[in-house]
Amino acid sequence: MVPHLTTALSGPLLELEQRFLAQSAWIEQWFRASWQEHTPPFYASCDLRNAGFKLAPVDTNLFPGGFNNLNPDFLPLCVQATMVAVEKFCPEACRVLLIPENHDRNLFYWQNVARLALILRHAGLNVRLGSLALATPVTIELPNAQSLLLEPLTRRGNRLELADFSPCAILLNNDLSAGIPPILHDLNEQTLLPPLQAGWAVRRKSRHFAAYDAVAREFADLVGIDPWRINPAFAVCRGLDFRYRHGEEELADAVSRQLAAIREKYREHDISETPYVVVKADAGTYGMGVMTVKDASEVIGLNRRQRNRMSVVKEGLQVSEVIVQEGVHTFETVRDSVAEPVVYMIDRYVVGGFYRIHTAREKDENLNSPGMEFKPLAFETGCNLPDSSENPDAPPNRFYAYGVIGRLACLAAAKELEATDNYEAVTLPYAMRASA
Numbered sequence: 001m002v003p004h005l006t007t008a009l010s011g012p013l014l015e016l017e018q019r020f021l022a023q024s025a026w027i028e029q030w031f032r033a034s035w036q037e038h039t040p041p042f043y044a045s046c047d048l049r050n051a052g053f054k055l056a057p058v059d060t061n062l063f064p065g066g067f068n069n070l071n072p073d074f075l076p077l078c079v080q081a082t083m084v085a086v087e088k089f090c091p092e093a094c095r096v097l098l099i100p101e102n103h104d105r106n107l108f109y110w111q112n113v114a115r116l117a118l119i120l121r122h123a124g125l126n127v128r129l130g131s132l133a134l135a136t137p138v139t140i141e142l143p144n145a146q147s148l149l150l151e152p153l154t155r156r157g158n159r160l161e162l163a164d165f166s167p168c169a170i171l172l173n174n175d176l177s178a179g180i181p182p183i184l185h186d187l188n189e190q191t192l193l194p195p196l197q198a199g200w201a202v203r204r205k206s207r208h209f210a211a212y213d214a215v216a217r218e219f220a221d222l223v224g225i226d227p228w229r230i231n232p233a234f235a236v237c238r239g240l241d242f243r244y245r246h247g248e249e250e251l252a253d254a255v256s257r258q259l260a261a262i263r264e265k266y267r268e269h270d271i272s273e274t275p276y277v278v279v280k281a282d283a284g285t286y287g288m289g290v291m292t293v294k295d296a297s298e299v300i301g302l303n304r305r306q307r308n309r310m311s312v313v314k315e316g317l318q319v320s321e322v323i324v325q326e327g328v329h330t331f332e333t334v335r336d337s338v339a340e341p342v343v344y345m346i347d348r349y350v351v352g353g354f355y356r357i358h359t360a361r362e363k364d365e366n367l368n369s370p371g372m373e374f375k376p377l378a379f380e381t382g383c384n385l386p387d388s389s390e391n392p393d394a395p396p397n398r399f400y401a402y403g404v405i406g407r408l409a410c411l412a413a414a415k416e417l418e419a420t421d422n423y424e425a426v427t428l429p430y431a432m433r434a435s436a
Contacts, residue, residue, distance in 0.1 A: 013052050016229055017401045021386050023223050024400070030222055031348070031407060038414040040348045042085050042171065042193040046409040047356070048341045048402055049232075049328035053271055055401060056232045056328050057409040058278070060208055062198040063175040064344060065101070067119065068111035070352035075119070077384075081346035082123040088347065090169045090191040095126045097160065097167035100150075101174045102133040110140050114148060116173060128165050132174065132181055158189045169193060176201045177284060177317060197420040200283045205323050206236045207419065212412035219408055228265055230405060232326040233258065236282065240320050242311035248300050254324045255279070256296040262326055276327035279310070281319045289319050292327065343406030350384055350403040 020027065045064035046057045070078070086093050098120065100113045113129070120127045131138070131150045140148045151162045160170055160183065169191040176199025184196060197203065213231060220227035237254045240247035255277055262275035274294060281289030289310055293299055302310070311319055332339045332355070339355040386400035 013050065013055060016055065016225065017397060019223055019225065020401050020404055021388060021397055024386055026222065027404060030219070031411075034411055035348045038411060038418065039088070040345070040410050040414050041198065041417065042089065043344075043346045044410050044413055045345070046343045046406040048343060048405055049330045050332050050341065051273075051329040052331045053269060054229055054328055055405055056230050057212065057405055058232060058325065058328060059205075060212075060409045060413055061175075062194050062203070062413060063173055065109055065112050065173065066342065066354065067115040067344070068108065069342075069354040070115075070344060071354075074352040075122070077349070078119045078346060078351045079122040081349040081351050082119055084349070085347035086123060086125070086169070089193055093125060093168040093191070095128075095165065095167040095169075096120055097130050097162070097165070097170045098127055099130050099132060099153075099170060099172050099174050102131065107143060110142060110148060111144075113173060114142060114146055116171075117148075120171070128162055128167070130160070130162055132183070153183060155183050158186055160184070160187055160190060172199070175199055195417060195421075198417060200317075202420060203416075204282045204321070205280065205325075206234065206282050206321075208412060208416045209234050209323065209325070211415040211419070212409060215408050215412045215415070226269075230408070232328055233261060234323045234325040236321065236323055238321045240322060242302065242307045242319060245302070245307070248302075251279070251299050251322070251324070252296040255293055255299055258324050258326060259294075259296065273329055278325045278327050279322050280325065281310075282321040282323050284317065284319075289322070341402050343402050345406060345410050348407065348410065350406055353399070353402065353406075 041062050043062075043064055045061045045066065047059040047061075049056060049058050067078070098113070098117055101109060103109050117127045117129070129148060129150050130153045132153065134150055134152045136152060138150045140150065142148065151165075154161050154163060159166065161167065167190065170187065171193050176196070179201045180196050180199060184192070209232070213227075216227045216231040220230065235254045235258055237247065237251050240251060258277045259275050262277070265271075266273065266275060276292055276294045279291050279293055279299065289312070291299075291306070291310060310322075330338060330340045332341070334355050334357050337357045339357045341353055342356055343353040344351050384400070384403060385396060387394060387396045390397055
């Protein structure tokens with residue numbers, strides 16, 4: 001069954017959803033025109049927060065790792081969207097090298113890789129898996145009697161290959177948090193998806209949300225709403241060293257300014273909730289380097305455990321820059337647990353989604369943390385086909401609103417990648433990134 005959503009169905013968000021439904025033809029035309037000017041990423045996922053008075057993205061991932069959590073009924077939609085993406089980026093592709101993360105124990109992630117490989121094969125591609133971390137082949141056994149063969153990569157001139165496999169295209173499902181390894185540089189004879197600047201060696205959340213701010217303002221003008229309703233405000237704080245408490249005062253000032261701005265918006269919209277912000281590393285994922293703050297004093301004099309948690313993210317990278325992002329409450333629950341929707345996209349198409357669930361977290365806390373539900377309940381209906389005969393709170397219509405916001409984030413990611421297309425390649429040796 002479709003999960004029960006506890007969002008108040010008579011509040012302002014219902015009006016927002018009604019507006020999306022009433023203007024869906026204009027919205028789809030606007031997206032179609034936007035995609036003619038901007039090329040969407042090969043794939044993406046977007047974490048949303050539904051506060052009842054606000055529906056906004058809080059994170060956009062360009063190396064999504066949860067395809068195994070999508071409803072199996074959406075597999076044909078995933079395959080069709082993949083065909084469109086492949087024809088756009090590399091129309092002659094017949095062999096694809098899929099490069100996953102360097103996990104060795106996370107079976108849920110490997111189930112995601114298996115599902116992604118299945119989607120690619122159904123799209124007519126010969127798929128093999130290559131690892132950035134292996135010198136010899138390794139077989140990973142999955143719980144459902146499947147297995148994955150990971151093989152070491154070989155560089156031959158300007159091509160990346162396996163011992164007996166020369167791919168037309170390379171699909172990264174590795175976010176390059178540890179830096180860009182030399183083996184991936186200058187692959188000018190093969191199509192690399194996503195491009196290297198999509199990895200965390202180059203990418204910054206602040207650039208993404210700056211692009212999203214512009215997209216949200218344009219879209220809000222189209223549908224006639226306050227852009228704040230779909231846009232989390234943010235600020236950037238640089239030059240930090242959490243280990244030695246450098247930059248604490250500057251961070252506290254940034255938090256104070258953001259909280260004051262949120263309080264003003266809450267007064268404007270007659271909202272009684274307690275404002276909060278989320279301080280998160282400007283580069284990185286997996287919910288690391290994140291803390292929730294309701295008062296500026298909370299970032300002064302962090303204890304050692306808190307400083308350690310904020311100072312290092314995935315691959316041991318040190319945090320010196322953070323964004324101070326407006327916190328968006330979630331008023332959705334699944335089985336009495338706090339939940340947030342995650343929307344998945346391939347090319348410009350929404351291909352499904354699921355709920356991230358956490359039994360030990362509250363509506364104003366980060367759910368992407370240890371203890372979260374690793375098998376979230378998949379959406380039973382898609383985000384693509386609203387039903388005007390149903391109420392706005394009916395699942396197809398509520399999920400349509402999710403799909404709209406997810407696509408806005410995807411459009412922002414497209415603009416973000418365009419803006420960094422001529423980035424200076426990270427030249428530190430790959431093995432040095434984690435200790436730099």
